[in-house]
Amino acid sequence: xxxxxxxxxALLPLPKYDNCWLARTDPRDVARVESRTVLVxxxxxxxxxxxxxxxxxxMSPQDFEAAAQERFPGCMEGRTLYxxxxxxxxxxxxLCRAGLQLTDSAYVVASMRIMTRVGADYVSAALAxxxxxxxxxxxxxxxxxxxPGMASWPCDPARTLIAHLPSQRRVASYGSGYGGNxxxxxxxxxxxxxxxxxxxxxxxxxxxxxxxxxxxxxVKRYLAAAFPSACGKTNLAMMTPALPGWSVxxxxxxxxxxxxxxxxxxRAINPERGFFGVAPGTSPSTNPVAMATIRRDTIFxxxxxTSDGGACWDPIDRQLPPGTTVTSWLGxxxxxxxxxxxxxxxxxxxxxxxxCPIMDPAWEDPAGVPIDAIVFGGRRPSGVxxxxxxxxxxxxxxxxxxxxxxxxxxxxxxxxxxLHDPFAMRPFFGYNAARHLSxxxxxxxxxxxxxxxxxxxxxxVNWFLRDDATGSAAWPGFGHNIRVLAxxxxxxxxxxxxxxxxIGWFPLEGALGVGGDEHRKLFPxxxxxxxxxxxELRRFYLENYGAELPNQIxxxxxxxxxxxxxx
Ligand code: OXD
Ligand code: MN
Numbered sequence: 001x002x003x004x005x006x007x008x009x010a011l012l013p014l015p016k017y018d019n020c021w022l023a024r025t026d027p028r029d030v031a032r033v034e035s036r037t038v039l040v041x042x043x044x045x046x047x048x049x050x051x052x053x054x055x056x057x058x059m060s061p062q063d064f065e066a067a068a069q070e071r072f073p074g075c076m077e078g079r080t081l082y083x084x085x086x087x088x089x090x091x092x093x094x095l096c097r098a099g100l101q102l103t104d105s106a107y108v109v110a111s112m113r114i115m116t117r118v119g120a121d122y123v124s125a126a127l128a129x130x131x132x133x134x135x136x137x138x139x140x141x142x143x144x145x146x147x148p149g150m151a152s153w154p155c156d157p158a159r160t161l162i163a164h165l166p167s168q169r170r171v172a173s174y175g176s177g178y179g180g181n182x183x184x185x186x187x188x189x190x191x192x193x194x195x196x197x198x199x200x201x202x203x204x205x206x207x208x209x210x211x212x213x214x215x216x217x218x219v220k221r222y223l224a225a226a227f228p229s230a231c232g233k234t235n236l237a238m239m240t241p242a243l244p245g246w247s248v249x250x251x252x253x254x255x256x257x258x259x260x261x262x263x264x265x266x267r268a269i270n271p272e273r274g275f276f277g278v279a280p281g282t283s284p285s286t287n288p289v290a291m292a293t294i295r296r297d298t299i300f301x302x303x304x305x306t307s308d309g310g311a312c313w314d315p316i317d318r319q320l321p322p323g324t325t326v327t328s329w330l331g332x333x334x335x336x337x338x339x340x341x342x343x344x345x346x347x348x349x350x351x352x353x354x355x356c357p358i359m360d361p362a363w364e365d366p367a368g369v370p371i372d373a374i375v376f377g378g379r380r381p382s383g384v385x386x387x388x389x390x391x392x393x394x395x396x397x398x399x400x401x402x403x404x405x406x407x408x409x410x411x412x413x414x415x416x417x418x419l420h421d422p423f424a425m426r427p428f429f430g431y432n433a434a435r436h437l438s439x440x441x442x443x444x445x446x447x448x449x450x451x452x453x454x455x456x457x458x459x460x461v462n463w464f465l466r467d468d469a470t471g472s473a474a475w476p477g478f479g480h481n482i483r484v485l486a487x488x489x490x491x492x493x494x495x496x497x498x499x500x501x502x503i504g505w506f507p508l509e510g511a512l513g514v515g516g517d518e519h520r521k522l523f524p525x526x527x528x529x530x531x532x533x534x535x536e537l538r539r540f541y542l543e544n545y546g547a548e549l550p551n552q553i554x555x556x557x558x559x560x561x562x563x564x565x566x567x
Pocket of ligand 1: 276
């Protein structure tokens with residue numbers, strides 16, 4: 001497939017590394033298209049809450065049939081159709097699921113072979129039973145009169161449509177070759193369709209990384225963590241700890257499928273087999289483990305490339321040896337200081353997980369890994385502390401529902417817009433987001449077997465606090481985040497006292513190795529801030545969930561409002 005793509009001019013070899021390639025897309029096809037991503041259900045209320053539309057897009061089955069008829073018939077004429085049977089999750093796991101993708105893109109075939117387990121042997125029994133997700137993908141064909149686009153990257157941006165039919169366990173994606181729209185095992189299946197399966201079958205399909213943390217005494221714990229796109233999930237999942245004696249191992253960097261086992265323990269698998277990570281910002285200092293992972297067998301998309309056959313992006317493009325020249329993702333000569341970046345801000349690496357030097361020994365364990373803590377987080381420049389623990393499961397679900405994060409494309413110091421992103425799932429809900437909250441609440445309230453371990457503890461973190469006076473980062477982040485993970489592990493162990501605040505449990509001063517002013521900066525507790533935050537949350541719930549907001553979440557908000565009033 002790779003040689004074929006090379007011969008077609010669709011992939012450029014990167015001879016500086018081993019079996020690495022560069023794809024450059026049509027500049028109109030560079031990201032997920034949320035506005036063209038729809039859930040097709042008979043009743044609108046099964047897809048989105050009646051109150052608002054920010055939590056997804058609904059399409060009626062009749063409109064979908066008409067849209068599909070306008071797009072699919074004949075759209076692959078003259079191309080090769082590939083049939084990809086694939087498995088999401090470690091084969092043999094009770095949690096893994098089968099898919100079958102049809103596609104007319106060789107790039108998609110090559111990428112799906114990295115991101116999923118492709119092969120009929122993995123899924124023959126499920127295929128024979130008809131128990132698989134039906135994934136149709138077509139690059140599309142512009143209509144007469146539309147701009148023709150690039151021969152090496154066909155697509156139809158004017159008519160792109162990513163449709164999900166959850167009741168039929170079916171996806172139909174037309175018009176885009178870009179990862180999130182075309183590698184249907186990932187967001188379409190493993191999040192949107194799988195979240196419907198999970199709702200029906202009593203488990204969870206979430207936009208979460210999974211990592212292992214081992215303390216200096218050798219005690220190992222696993223955490224799952226939800227962050228919106230581009231908040232450093234891959235960096236956290238591959239962290240190099242800055243505390244001696246601690247180690248981190250990676251189970252997954254984007255998606256977790258989790259289920260309570262017969263003993264009442266929450267277990268997680270990573271349904272994927274590779275990383276589809278954002279390249280810009282990844283560097284030897286921010287993520288040396290990712291840098292080692294992408295030295296071989298990797299397909300890069302929309303990065304720049306260097307005259308010595310390497311890939312580059314910000315900041316690597318600014319640190320090249322003298323004499324090295326750069327070609328940008330648009331195929332133009334590029335030099336440091338140019339106003340346009342050498343790589344598209346959403347450029348990616350697609351690399352096999354097996355190449356990651358810190359994959360956890362149990363990352364493919366069919367039983368999954370036991371989850372002790374679930375962490376929510378966002379990019380919050382002020383007001384929200386570095387870490388706090390929720391009081392209990394319902395309070396933690398409320399904290400997940402209240403997640404907000406600064407839009408990452410916003411310029412520094414312009415007060416980037418804060419977007420609500422409950423559970424980091426806003427673009428990925430497969431069904432009505434209000435019912436997703438009820439599902440989480442119900443799972444926590446289920447009777448637990450005798451002798452079951454306690455429910456996982458729920459936390460919120462914020463690596464992105466800024467010093468109000470200087471505007472600089474208040475927390476070093478990256479490897480230093482281990483200090484926060486260590487606190488979380490000690491809390492789980494029951495060995496760590498904490499301070500109850502109106503927001504949740506805060507670390508005691510000194511518990512993270514910082515005291516005095518530094519501690520106060522990292523753990524702000526401002527009545528005025530939380531009054532604004534709760535007012536905004538009330539507006540958000542009303543406009544997006546209305547009367548469908550679960551009572552327990554409304555009660556949690558009232559509880560927080562009352563505690564803030566009493567501050
Ligand atoms: C991703 C995303 O590509 O969340 O993982 O957008
Ligand atoms: Mn993601």
